[in-house]
Amino acid sequence: MLTRPSIRALGVTGPAALLLLLPWLIYGSAVVQRYGMRDDYSILREAREEPGKILRVCAAMGRPLYGWLLETSVREAGDIDGLSGMRALSVVGLGLLGAAVFLLLRKEGWPTAPAALLAAFLTVMPSAQVIASWSICWPQAVALLLTVGAYALARRGFEAPPEALWRRGAWCLGGVVAMATATLIYQVSGLFYAVLLAAALVLRQDTDLRAPARWMARHLAVMGGGLGAAFVITKLSFALGLFAPSPRITFETHFLDKAAWFVTQVLPNALALNVLNATGSAPPLAFWPMVALTLTVVVLGVFVVGRRVGRAGVSTWLVGLLVLTAAAYSVSFLASERWPTYRTLYALTGVWSVYFVASLLNLGRRWPVHGPRAVTALLGIFVVVSALLAHQHSLELFAFPQGRELALLEEGARQVMPARQPRVFVLTARQSDSSAPLRYLDEFGSVSVDSEWVAKEMFRALVEERFPGERDVNRLYRFAAGPVLPEPRNYDILVDMRQQQRSRPIHLAR
Template sequence: MLDSRHFIKRISIFVSIISIYLLVYLPVITHNYGFADDYSVTFTAHHHILSLLYMVVSSGRPVYALFNFVFSLTSDIADFRWVRLASVLGIATLAQIIATFFIEETDLPRSLSISAALLIGLMPAFQVYASWAVCAGYPWAAAIAVFSFCVLHRNQYGGWQVSLTSFILLTLAMMIYQPAAMMYWVIAAAVWVANDRPLPSCNRIVRTVSIMMAALLADFISEKILTHFVFHHYYTLSRTALTTNFMQKISWFISSPMRDSLNFISITASRTVSVIFGAFIFIGFCLFIFRSNNSRIMKAMLSFSLLPMAYLPNLIVDENWASYRTQSALSSLLILYAAVALFAWLRQFRMLRLAPAIALVAILSSTGVARNNVITEFVNPQTKELKLVSRYLKMHLDNLNGAKQIYIVPSHWQESLAPVVRYDEFGMPSSADQWVPKGMVWLLLKSEHEPTASKLSTAKVGPLSAAPKGSTVIDLSQALGSR
């Protein structure tokens, strides 16, 4: 009887989670659009699949490279919606696992545990995952990483077989998308610092950390081996080259990723907001930890250490690019810390009865902001851009049919059709990236069954001033300007 009640409770939580996420992310499923790399990856998957695989493998993501075969089956822009649906389901699955774990492992009231898990899937990183088809594998990587920790934690007295299983799962997540695999640390924080229980033994903590380090090393080695021995070519990307300037990295971590993540649902990245939330979390977390009866100093040290650990793949490489899609684990960890801090504040002032109301307000407001971001920063501008480019191509179809050489001029990010542009994600015009226009034009023509689409395989992309004599120019900047 208890098991059936427990099962019904889990089902009810999942139904609530999927309902809220469908409310927020439904526009990415009902609208036909692509975004940026969706076009270039689809074009390359149809014409140069090996070069696509090499490009992804050289970023240390061989399993994600296999996922890209999905785009070789894409024949129409409308097909992207099904890939985005898979991403939304992945976000819901991740939130369900996290909600269950928070309820069982933290000292948070049930309302705060469920709302924290729900809020994680509404953060800007997950808005990007839901809105961008090429990111559809990322929430599943996060879910696999969380499950990896669950295997280790639920079988804490198991032998090497448990450690090996956890390592394989975490390495799999890492080979899909390294930043998402850092969700491992979010669940570790729930077990280690978000309750008043004694810390696990030193051996168990060391084993948990060692599995992460081993998975990172395995991913790094696989990238070197596969690019050299399978593709017989090797060059180092800034995103895979190890950094040597650690002080500069720490400064960058505080000023960019931490600032963004402390703004939570907002994409404005206000320094003032980050300082206010940072102070709220710091003081609240101190209230929580120092009221604890167990391992106060160690828990305080662990809670601080887990912040850079949640962003580790981006801190150990040369590249300094704090795009929101890299911040999923860091923002999720801060959501947990904020929930713990709120619990501590409410407990301090004997106002815990307000927790459900505050959780409800947080969910409702975040749902509204997330849905607005998805619509105004992805769905509407990308749909409009697609229509403008399609109209431009139809106006110049006769020229394209007779073209011997096609030359495409990209647009500029300042020609965005969205209210805000953040990184290469929110509000960014697809046609502004140098590698996107060819695939975008090709897929548009292919969707209309135009024979001209075959000519795009030899098309060149560059500034208008570099257009070869006698070539037929497709000026996407002019297309966006026609609005």
């Protein structure tokens, strides 16, 4: 017979277990497909032929642990089929992330159903889709988990009695170390700390602004301490000659211009939550309506907070939203690069997702009898639609288009006859040649074989599969690639990567 404590435990462990499985249900069919993306093919060779190169390249951008994890996993993957194992690691990481966030939300006081739905959404939004669908992104999931651990450790420290300074300091130091470790894997993943801060902040009902300000300042000190420690370690590695800094590590100098770019190019992608933007064309029809809906719901949520708590509550929400929005994009804002990819938007979208869900819950409480259930049902529909979109995107914007590119090159690789040493020419594709229904930058629906180096790496990997015993497959053929088709007499095998949209449907599953 179930006792009341066991029922309460089941109410926590049940959703947590489902959240562990959810990413497999969504991304599993894409994980097992045979495909790769751009860098995937070059790192397969580099891990085998140039040990340490992947580590050095990543460390040059302040991500030494990313390089170590990536090089180790690629060496184990071995070939194109092994890339699916790396994507499986991403899915495992996202499942653990969803379960961990849910458990933390419950500790903060979130109701079970909204906590589970919010945690689920954080594993299906566009930023998570990139991590699940691109094999080299799997270390980012590790960094996200470390960030959740950093918050949990700091939270434990701040809950310690004031007289137990050593205990409080030890827990907070653990949080700083976890945060620094996450940052040394992938800088922007460490900013996920802001999402957990937002989830705790929206539940506070302080009548004095000083209390939430002190609470947030302590947590931001842990977050900043981890970021700062990682920066110092990176600079020391450069100063000691362990690694050479990348030219890409430069700081922004035109902050007003960067702020305008952020508001117009970055923030709308986060506010659209589950709707993708597009490159080279107008955004999908649902994009701007979703941006407007998010802003409207959050404004109404702030209004309800004002009615319930007063001016202090409104100030806490608005200041918290402003500060955490800045914190969630701080690393990318300070960097000189302007590349609003979804893999850099995880924390920013997460912060606005928290406020969106919390605002809906506040609106539901205005009608105590049916409001909370109605809002939970709406959230459930929203997450289900988001999950279906994530499943569709992982297949139609990652696995299938990239698989078609691979299949076209594979047809050319099958024509290589070593005795003849054929001349191979790959006519590189343009991004507009993508067979995907939508394209966004170098992530969703993008073309991999739009440059000579990618074509060369992909073709070599495919020929190596045909002749696994050959020590140097480069001597079996003569390779060239480019955007202009040469005279027919200059090649024996032509691979036209611009025929992707006209290519016949192919079965991509292994």
